[in-house]
Amino acid sequence: MNAGSTLARIRAEKPLVHQITNYVVMNETANATLSLGALPVMAHAIEEVEEMVGLAGALVLNIGTLSAHWIESMVLAGRAANERGVPIVLDPVGAGATSYRTDTARGLLGELRIAVLRGNAGEIATLVGVDAEVRGVESMAASGDGAELARQAAETLGLVAAVTGPVDHVSDGERVAAVSNGHELLGAVSGTGCMSTAITGAFLAAKPGEPFEAAVEALVAFGVAGEDAAVNARGPGTFHAGLYDALAGLDSGGLDARARVREL
Numbered sequence: 522m523n524a525g526s527t528l529a530r531i532r533a534e535k536p537l538v539h540q541i542t543n544y545v546v547m548n549e550t551a552n553a554t555l556s557l558g559a560l561p562v563m564a565h566a567i568e569e570v571e572e573m574v575g576l577a578g579a580l581v582l583n584i585g586t587l588s589a590h591w592i593e594s595m596v597l598a599g600r601a602a603n604e605r606g607v608p609i610v611l612d613p614v615g616a617g618a619t620s621y622r623t624d625t626a627r628g629l630l631g632e633l634r635i636a637v638l639r640g641n642a643g644e645i646a647t648l649v650g651v652d653a654e655v656r657g658v659e660s661m662a663a664s665g666d667g668a669e670l671a672r673q674a675a676e677t678l679g680l681v682a683a684v685t686g687p688v689d690h691v692s693d694g695e696r697v698a699a700v701s702n703g704h705e706l707l708g709a710v711s712g713t714g715c716m717s718t719a720i721t722g723a724f725l726a727a728k729p730g731e732p733f734e735a736a737v738e739a740l741v742a743f744g745v746a747g748e749d750a751a752v753n754a755r756g757p758g759t760f761h762a763g764l765y766d767a768l769a770g771l772d773s774g775g776l777d778a779r780a781r782v783r784e785l
Contacts, residue, residue, distance in 0.1 A: 524738035525776040527727050532558035532773070536578030536726035539607075540719060541565045541595050543585030543614065546712035550581075550719040556768035557742070559723035565591055570598035578726025580607055581719055584625050585614035592625055599633035608636035608729045612718040616640065617647030630678055636725060636732040638674065639683040639718045645670055649677045668697045668785050681732040685717060689740045690785075693733040700737060701781040702744025704751040706760045716764075717743045741780045746771055748779075 537560045542550055547563050554561035564573040567590060574580050580602040582595045602609050611633075613626035626648055629635070638645065651670065667684045671692035674682035683691045689700040707713045717740060724739035725732060749767035754760035 522734065522738060522741070522777065522780060522782060524741045524780060525773040527724055527735070527738050528558070528742060528771060528776060529773040530727045531723050534727065535560050536723065537562055537576055538579050538581060538719065538722040538726055539564060539570075539574050539577035539598065540581040540583065540722070541570065541591065541598060542581065542583035542612075542715065542719075545585055546583070546715040549712040550583075550715050552765050553716040553768060554719045554723055556765040557720055557723055557771070559726065561719070565594050567594050567597060570594045571601040574598045574601045574607055575605055577602075577607055579722040579729070580609045581612070581722040582609060582629060583612040583614055583715055583718060584616075584622060584629075585612070585715065587621060587625060592628075595629060596632055599629065603634050606729070608725045608732065609633060610637045610639055610718055610722045610725060611635045612715060613638070613640045613644045613648060614715070616644040623647055635678070635680050636729075637681045637683055637721055637736050638678065639685065639714075639721050639736070641714060642667060642670060642684055642686055645674050645682060645684050649674045668692070668699060672697050681736050683721065683736045683740065685714060685740065689744070691733060691736045691740065696733060697785040698733075698737045699783045699785055700740045700744060701783075702741050702748065702779070704744075704747040706751050706754060706757060707747045709757040710761045710764075713747075713764075720768075737782060741782060742771060742776060743768075745776060745779050
């Protein structure tokens with residue numbers, strides 16, 4: 522793993538990360554991307570998404586606040602990304618809560634070549650037919666452990682699966698990595714999962730041919746930033762503000778030494 526060198530490349534090259542995301546987190550994911558060192562663009566208009574994705578290093582699709590025209594934009598942008606070799610990260614927010622969300626996520630997975638699927642255990646479990654409980658956009662329960670779920674999702678769907686939680690698990694169907702970086706306050710602020718997806722997009726833009734490594738490194742970087750933001754936080758509000766500062770202050774030279782990653 523070379524999270525530090527990948528972070529340095531992101532900051533040097535400033536890849537554009539095209540995000541078709543949701544109203545709740547649009548500001549948060551844009552600022553997280555910018556704080557890390559990449560460039561965000563939050564373009565969802567049907568009239569421009571195909572052109573915009575041609576300028577990007579990665580495309581992030583997030584189904585958090587769905588509507589029909591946004592789904593159409595995601596499909597158009599995704600097809601253009603596939604044609605141009607631009608890697609895609611999909612965040613199936615709330616899959617399992619309603620049939621609309623579940624069907625949309627499955628439709629995107631069937632229609633497009635997705636490089637990385639990043640979601641919580643309930644969302645990922647739903648998409649591979651494992652019993653799960655999703656309440657709103659939160660995972661309440663999922664059968665099995667995160668490592669096996671990540672491996673099963675990767676094998677079944679033919680992509681890299683990143684299942685995030687107290688310990689994150691990433692798999693390409695053969696390898697499984699457990700990432701233990703992070704802090705409990707990440708679960709107290711709305712949108713931190715979506716931020717981790719955006720950060721995954723930035724790392725994937727820097728190493729598009731290595732989606733497993735990019736996904737692991739992104740979760741290490743975001744987890745370390747969470748640890749740093751928690752040091753002086755008085756609660757969720759100050760933690761939220763501190764998270765941007767922590768992303769901007771990540772030390773690329775010392776990042777790998779702080780990684781808590783086990784290959785299972």
